[in-house]
Amino acid sequence: MLSHLTLSNFRNINQVSLSPSVGINLFIGENGSGKTSILEAIHLLAMGRSFRSRNLKNIIQFEHAQFTVFARSSEMTPVGLLFDTNTGLQIRLNNAPLKKLSDLAVNTPLQYISANCHQFFELGPKFRRRMIDWGVFHVEHKFNYHWQTYKKALIQKNAALKNKKSKAEIELWDQYLVKHGDQITDLRTTYLNRLIDIFKPIFSKICPTFDQCEFTIRYSKGWNKDKSLPETLAENYERDRILGYSRAGPHSADWMVRINNDSPEEMLSRGQQKLFYLSLCLSQITLLMEIKGVKNTILLLDDLSSELDWQHQKTVMETLRSLPVQTFITSTNTELARLISNEKEKVFHVKHGEIREDNETVNTSI
Numbered sequence: 266m267l268s269h270l271t272l273s274n275f276r277n278i279n280q281v282s283l284s285p286s287v288g289i290n291l292f293i294g295e296n297g298s299g300k301t302s303i304l305e306a307i308h309l310l311a312m313g314r315s316f317r318s319r320n321l322k323n324i325i326q327f328e329h330a331q332f333t334v335f336a337r338s339s340e341m342t343p344v345g346l347l348f349d350t351n352t353g354l355q356i357r358l359n360n361a362p363l364k365k366l367s368d369l370a371v372n373t374p375l376q377y378i379s380a381n382c383h384q385f386f387e388l389g390p391k392f393r394r395r396m397i398d399w400g401v402f403h404v405e406h407k408f409n410y411h412w413q414t415y416k417k418a419l420i421q422k423n424a425a426l427k428n429k430k431s432k433a434e435i436e437l438w439d440q441y442l443v444k445h446g447d448q449i450t451d452l453r454t455t456y457l458n459r460l461i462d463i464f465k466p467i468f469s470k471i472c473p474t475f476d477q478c479e480f481t482i483r484y485s486k487g488w489n490k491d492k493s494l495p496e497t498l499a500e501n502y503e504r505d506r507i508l509g510y511s512r513a514g515p516h517s518a519d520w521m522v523r524i525n526n527d528s529p530e531e532m533l534s535r536g537q538q539k540l541f542y543l544s545l546c547l548s549q550i551t552l553l554m555e556i557k558g559v560k561n562t563i564l565l566l567d568d569l570s571s572e573l574d575w576q577h578q579k580t581v582m583e584t585l586r587s588l589p590v591q592t593f594i595t596s597t598n599t600e601l602a603r604l605i606s607n608e609k610e611k612v613f614h615v616k617h618g619e620i621r622e623d624n625e626t627v628n629t630s631i
């Protein structure tokens with residue numbers, strides 16, 4: 266959980282310092298005021314990357330040479346990041362320097378829900394794989410080892426295929442792909458089977474229209490389901506040689522939740538698609554809490570109000586309130602502030618890159 270956050274020269278935010286609450290934090294402001302930038306800064310700290318710029322240079326406020334983000338968690342672990350156009354990146358975790366941004370990702374599990382998350386169905390398997398791998402990674406720490414080893418073997422095999430090496434040199438990598446590939450598949454399917462049980466009640470509560478439906482997981486392993494991975498790799502040898510890369514395996518896997526055995530994208534409206542994606546994220550957080558007892562997850566929810574009517578915005582807020590997750594929500598809808606009530610929640614008003622905490626928040630039970 267973040268207990269303190271300071272940003273300087275971060276996009277349109279010149280200098281801001283705030284103390285978020287442990288529950289819901291609502292950032293309200295007009296378009297271009299700096300709301301998403303705050304989520305971006307938290308994402309950068311927790312995940313080691315921005316969700317909208319590959320190049321950190323683009324984050325630096327125009328006409329400045331560096332930006333900084335600093336946070337303190339409730340466990341009092343300070344984490345700070347400075348990016349300077351001349352000297353590059355410096356990261357400090359618990360007062361010690363950190364080499365790689367990616368090392369930051371292990372410390373705080375974070376879920377980011379973008380403003381256009383209803384595009385989840387169109388974004389393709391890569392995005393969906395990344396989504397469940399986040400959960401498997403946090404629930405099963407050995408997943409990272411299997412995935413990293415698998416990825417290295419795949420890179421080597423693809424290089425051998427591309428450079429037209431001998432059959433023996435190409436097939437040398439298959440033993441690693443099979444050993445770790447089967448583990449990855451097992452861990453993912455176990456995870457998804459647990460996730461679906463948690464998803465059902467959450468989605469039915471947020472979107473009651475579907476409470477009588479049956480929800481199932483469809484997982485495509487990334488190769489023919491009737492064949493083993495060694496069989497498939499052997500059969501695909503000629504094709505892979507022509508393609509110059511190895512296609513079959515868990516790196517080509519995909520998954521989806523089916524509703525009454527139908528594709529959700531065909532039956533859900535845009536708003537329902539957003540609620541569906543949101544429910545999946547909340548299920549992942551709940552699963553992490555149930556299995557690992559993790560209670561310090563951070564949820565970033567950009568633009569809650571888009572696509573959702575007032576009743577659904579309220580239901581989402583109530584659901585979030587029932588979870589032990591620190592949430593950062595943005596919206597242009599000032600009415601949402603009326604839903605913020607207890608001492609575990611805060612409203613911040615964002616205007617031209619400046620942030621003012623609303624101390625006048627009252628419970629007006631709507």
Ligand SMILES: Nc1ncnc2c1ncn2[C@@H]1O[C@H](COP(=O)(O)OP(=O)(O)OP(=O)(O)O)[C@@H](O)[C@H]1O
Binds near residue numbers: 301
């Ligand atoms: N490097 C930068 N330096 C200064 N300003 C920037 C930089 N990059 C982006 N901006 C500006 O920062 C402002 C804040 O952007 P941000 O996406 O945070 O707004 P927002 O409040 O989320 O708006 P919306 O409601 O439209 O999503 C925008 O006006 C944007 O043009």
Ligand SMILES: [Mg+2]
Binds near residue numbers: 300301302567568595
């Ligand atoms: Mg925004």
